[in-house]
Amino acid sequence: MTARVLVVNDPLPNLKLLDAKISNEYLEVETAINGADDLVAIETDPSDIVLLDTKMPGMDGF
Numbered sequence: 001m002t003a004r005v006l007v008v009n010d011p012l013p014n015l016k017l018l019d020a021k022i023s024n025e026y027l028e029v030e031t032a033i034n035g036a037d038d039l040v041a042i043e044t045d046p047s048d049i050v051l052l053d054t055k056m057p058g059m060d061g062f
Helices: 012-023 035-044
Strands: 004-008 028-032 049-052
Touching: 004 012, 004 035, 012 028, 028 035, 035 049
Parallel strands: 004 028, 004 049
Antiparallel strands: none
């Protein structure tokens, strides 16, 4: 069984880099580009851990 990681970050290059690095560790990765998408992802399929950017436009990570 692998852990599920939700990565939320608004610069797309950062999001892709984190996805690649975490996937290399044999973890299942789901990504979201903003706070609203993050909430939808958490409600539909909860993750084991969330890596969350705190400075995003609109809805921040706090």
